[in-house]
Amino acid sequence: MRNKKIKVEPAAVGKGNSRRKFLKLSGLAVAGTGLLLSCSSDDDGGNPNPDVFDLGGGDLGVLNYAYALEQLEAEFYTRVVNGSYWSSAATEEKNILEDLYNHEVNHREFFKAALNANFSADVVLPAQLEFDFSSVDFNNRNSVLQTAMVLEDTGVKAYNGAGKIIETAAYLVIAGKIVSVEARHAAAIRSIIGGDMDDFKLFSGDDIVDANGLDGAENPSVIIQAAGGFIVTPFTANQLP
Amino acid sequence: MSIIKFLDEFTNDNIEGKLASRKDALNKITRIGKKAAMASIPLGLAGMVSQKSKAAVFQSNDQVVATLQLALVLEYLEASFYNQALDSGVLTNPKATAIYEQIAKHENAHVTLLKDVINSLGETPGAEPTFDFTAGGAFDPFNENGAGQETAYAQLLALAQAFEDTGVRAYKGQAGNLMGNDQLLTAALQIHSVEARHASEIRRLRGLEGWITLNQRGIGMPAAAQPVYDGATPESNTIQGGVDVTTLGNGNPFTAEASSQAYDEVLTGDEAVAIASLFIE
Numbered sequence: 001m002r003n004k005k006i007k008v009e010p011a012a013v014g015k016g017n018s019r020r021k022f023l024k025l026s027g028l029a030v031a032g033t034g035l036l037l038s039c040s041s042d043d044d045g046g047n048p049n050p051d052v053f054d055l056g057g058g059d060l061g062v063l064n065y066a067y068a069l070e071q072l073e074a075e076f077y078t079r080v081v082n083g084s085y086w087s088s089a090a091t092e093e094k095n096i097l098e099d100l101y102n103h104e105v106n107h108r109e110f111f112k113a114a115l116n117a118n119f120s121a122d123v124v125l126p127a128q129l130e131f132d133f134s135s136v137d138f139n140n141r142n143s144v145l146q147t148a149m150v151l152e153d154t155g156v157k158a159y160n161g162a163g164k165i166i167e168t169a170a171y172l173v174i175a176g177k178i179v180s181v182e183a184r185h186a187a188a189i190r191s192i193i194g195g196d197m198d199d200f201k202l203f204s205g206d207d208i209v210d211a212n213g214l215d216g217a218e219n220p221s222v223i224i225q226a227a228g229g230f231i232v233t234p235f236t237a238n239q240l241p
Numbered sequence: 242m243s244i245i246k247f248l249d250e251f252t253n254d255n256i257e258g259k260l261a262s263r264k265d266a267l268n269k270i271t272r273i274g275k276k277a278a279m280a281s282i283p284l285g286l287a288g289m290v291s292q293k294s295k296a297a298v299f300q301s302n303d304q305v306v307a308t309l310q311l312a313l314v315l316e317y318l319e320a321s322f323y324n325q326a327l328d329s330g331v332l333t334n335p336k337a338t339a340i341y342e343q344i345a346k347h348e349n350a351h352v353t354l355l356k357d358v359i360n361s362l363g364e365t366p367g368a369e370p371t372f373d374f375t376a377g378g379a380f381d382p383f384n385e386n387g388a389g390q391e392t393a394y395a396q397l398l399a400l401a402q403a404f405e406d407t408g409v410r411a412y413k414g415q416a417g418n419l420m421g422n423d424q425l426l427t428a429a430l431q432i433h434s435v436e437a438r439h440a441s442e443i444r445r446l447r448g449l450e451g452w453i454t455l456n457q458r459g460i461g462m463p464a465a466a467q468p469v470y471d472g473a474t475p476e477s478n479t480i481q482g483g484v485d486v487t488t489l490g491n492g493n494p495f496t497a498e499a500s501s502q503a504y505d506e507v508l509t510g511d512e513a514v515a516i517a518s519l520f521i522e
Binding site: 095098099101102103105106107109110112114117156159160161163164166170171172173174176177178180181182183184185186187190200201204209211212213214215217 | 420
């Protein structure tokens, strides 16, 4: 039933790493490049640097923000399914990662379509953000699974924190449809990692779900800083909290 | 408040007569939620609920409270189920036991949190219903009626899957009712994604994938669980925001199967109540 032919998308070629810096992402040291990070809670709508793309505010800002995160995840899994760990992985892990690739590519194309259908092209995030995954060894199981876990957990926190910014109920429902799938992903990856060390509670571990039984929720400024290590193309989120 | 009004506040659509068991559900909710659902809404609530009203979408206070009461019923159900499961002796392997312990911890925490929130709004949390997880004798998940360990264990896992996948869809269906109250909406979303983590792990424990393909309930699930995957917007839906996502590209990410897996769908309030009511005496 499964079509084993995975569409290979050209991997973005890294460039201009002169401003390389190192960021911590949930304990993973990741190599990062020149993300211009400038978030504030001011809703003044101004863009102090017109040469750098700003995500915008309200629904537009959240959709662009989600589009950036889905581009990041889709690019990661594209590289995973074209890497040597995946090609020789155990069947269960191979199937899970292929599904995650499928879902994230679908999400990415959904946001692209939704943005272009509802907003003018000049305020839609560019389709080909450049990413830097030099910190990830796609030939190494541990490196792939640990990065997948961080990205999925980060996706959950991002959507949970963005819900309150959304102005249109239909968009809130769609964000809800996607975030629960991201949480299903996170649990599956955690379940595999936990199984390696007989930690059968890691799928929903105390490191990620608090004493009230609540998952994480973070504002875009926090998420963009955390994910910044992977994002090369500069953009700002001046109109998002 | 009439029961019809109460239920209508769970749903923003006008679906009528979709459920054969709707009348049953109405009767059940009348009994389980009498105290909560029928409570009059105090007038002084406004200042406590809204910090930042988004005028166009702000939901009324009684809608917020009704949403929280429905969530509480679902959490009571899940907490009671997992607590009894852990006491039943049916769970014998360490992995399943650990998973049920972790989920039980979260569901009990959700009950406490929702009761605290409802109290903080000046309302009285609904009393815990009496649950019947045999659904009138159809199941024996705690091996109380002679089903035997193996059958009871299979049913214990199947019911957990049904409850978790229902929980994910039900919370998603209620999120819009909390728009305009940032704290409550965010907390509901934080519960919602934990339910999704649970659902994924229970499904995997049963040998399924962590995500839902089309409207398939999956191997070993009783036919009675099919409403968990159907509804006004079934899990097989691929139309998102008016766009058929299967048309957005070619290849594996855009098959009907992958396109359905990639998005979980909502249950309306009365759909969720109808499912929960099967297990309420």
